[in-house]
Structures are given as C-alpha cells and as structure tokens.
Amino acid sequence: xLKIFIYYEEQDKWVEEHSYLLSHDFAAFxxxxxxxxxxxxxxxxxxxxxxxxxKALHEIINNYxxxxxxxxxxxxxxxxxLKSRLEKILKITKKEEEVVxxxxxxxFTIRLHSIFxxxxxxxxxxxxxxxxxxxxxxxxxxxxxVYANDYNNWLSFTFMSLLASLIFFIPxxxxxxxxxxxxxxxxxxxxxxxxxxxxxxxxxxxxxFQFQEQSTQSLxxxxxxxxxxxxxxxxxxxxxxxxxxxxxxxxxLMKYKKFIIFRL
Numbered sequence: 001x002l003k004i005f006i007y008y009e010e011q012d013k014w015v016e017e018h019s020y021l022l023s024h025d026f027a028a029f030x031x032x033x034x035x036x037x038x039x040x041x042x043x044x045x046x047x048x049x050x051x052x053x054x055k056a057l058h059e060i061i062n063n064y065x066x067x068x069x070x071x072x073x074x075x076x077x078x079x080x081x082l083k084s085r086l087e088k089i090l091k092i093t094k095k096e097e098e099v100v101x102x103x104x105x106x107x108f109t110i111r112l113h114s115i116f117x118x119x120x121x122x123x124x125x126x127x128x129x130x131x132x133x134x135x136x137x138x139x140x141x142x143x144x145x146v147y148a149n150d151y152n153n154w155l156s157f158t159f160m161s162l163l164a165s166l167i168f169f170i171p172x173x174x175x176x177x178x179x180x181x182x183x184x185x186x187x188x189x190x191x192x193x194x195x196x197x198x199x200x201x202x203x204x205x206x207x208x209f210q211f212q213e214q215s216t217q218s219l220x221x222x223x224x225x226x227x228x229x230x231x232x233x234x235x236x237x238x239x240x241x242x243x244x245x246x247x248x249x250x251x252x253l254m255k256y257k258k259f260i261i262f263r264l
C-alpha cells in the first residue's frame with residue numbers, strides 16, 4: 001500500500017496527506033510492501049526544506065521503524081505506478097489552482113490568517129455591542145444618566161476591543177505582505193489606519209460629550225441627541241472595515257477551506 005506524507009518545515013514534522021500536493025511541497029511516498037520510501041521535492045520547494053525533511057525522515061526511520069526502509073530520491077526515473085499516482089494528484093491540484101488564484105502558499109500562513117481573520121471579525125462586533133449598550137442607560141427627559149465609573153468602564157472596554165483588533169490586524173498585514181496578497185494588504189492597512197483614528201478619538205474620554213448642567217463629578221447627564229450622533233458616527237466608522245472584513249473572511253475561508261480542514 002502506498003502512503004503519502006508531506007513535510008511541514010515550520011513544525012518540523014511529517015503529516016499524512018490523501019488528496020493534495022502543491023508545487024512547493026516535499027513529499028514522501030511510502031511503499032510498505034516493498035519497504036521503499038520515494039522522496040519527491042516539488043519544483044517550487046527549496047533545498048533547505050529537502051535537507052531538513054530528509055534529516056527528520058531518517059530520524060523517524062531510525063527511532064521508530066521496525067523494518068529498514070530504502071530511501072530513494074525521485075529524479076527523472078520514476079516507477080510507473082508511482083508516476084501515475086503522482087500525475088493524478090498533481091493534475092487534480094493543478095486543475096483547482098487554475099480555477100482559484102491562490103496567493104497563500106504556506107500552510108502556517110493560511111491557518112494563522114484564518115485565526116486572525118475570525119478574531120478581527122469578532123472584536124469590532126464586541127465593540128459595537130459595548131457601545132450600543134449605552135442605549136440602556138437610565139434616562140430622564142432628553143438626557144441619559146450614567147455614573148462616572150460606568151461611563152469610564154464603557155469607554156475603556158470599547159477602547160480595549162478596538163485596540164485588540166488593531167493588534168491582530170498588524171500580523172495579518174505582515175502575512176499578506178509576505179504572501180504578496182495585494183487585496184488583503186490594502187484592507188489590513190486601511191483597517192489599521194481606521195482603528196488608530198478611532199482609538200485617538202476615544203481617548204478624549206469625558207470630553208467626548210458636553211455634559212448637561214445637572215452633571216456632577218460622579219453622575220453625568222448626556223443629551224440623547226449627542227449620544228445618538230456619537231453612536232452613529234463611531235458605528236459607521238467601525239462598519240467601514242467590518243463589512244469588508246466579513247466579506248474577506250468568508251471568501252478566504254471558502255477559498256482555502258480544503259487546506260485548513262485537511263491539514264490541521
């Protein structure tokens with residue numbers, strides 16, 4: 001029986017693969033019956049990956065294999081059965097790559113970007129929920145009433161949610177630059193600028209509103225119209241990057257789902 005394993009350089013380990021081979025992969029075809037391991041280094045793979053993967057494979061064979069396997073590097077001469085298997089797998093991958101333009105060529109960047117995208121999707125939603133919780137403050141007439149401590153916590157939690165979003169957008173941008181994905185570079189850069197602008201705006205604290213005459217040091221009276229304008233303004237600014245983020249995240253997960261699911 002012929003099994004296929006892919007070497008992941010970032011994690012320094014071999015993982016069994018059933019369906020896909022990419023041009024940058026370093027793979028091992030293991031023939032258990034003949035006790036032969038054929039090594040295949042893709043045309044876009046590196047010599048460093050070949051060197052590390054071969055070393056890791058020999059360590060596994062020496063430490064764990066009950067039988068001694070013969071290791072053969074596949075170059076021009078490939079056994080017919082193995083050649084047909086390899087061509088079939090590469091043909092399927094090539095056909096899918098022709099349909100989908102893959103920018104991300106490394107498993108670890110695909111998985112990290114997926115995680116960061118989901119986090120960056122949730123954090124602004126949390127910020128919006130926190131912001132709009134102010135609509136449930138006590139009110140008298142045309143004013144909302146809030147204790148100073150609650151007001152500060154309200155702004156602090158919103159600030160921290162947006163700050164966390166900013167922190168996760170930065171590595172997302174770095175990975176997009178590394179993989180040269182122009183659309184995500186533009187999106188991440190824009191999101192970072194918007195987040196920084198919002199954070200600077202929220203840092204005004206108690207000066208965001210002109211408190212009404214009844215206000216004291218511990219109890220604030222805020223005109224409803226002022227709060228509505230504030231919530232509308234901040235919510236619209238957050239949605240400037242949140243709506244594209246939803247679209248981008250869904251597209252990314254759909255585009256790379258087979259690599260995320262089958263290579264975890």
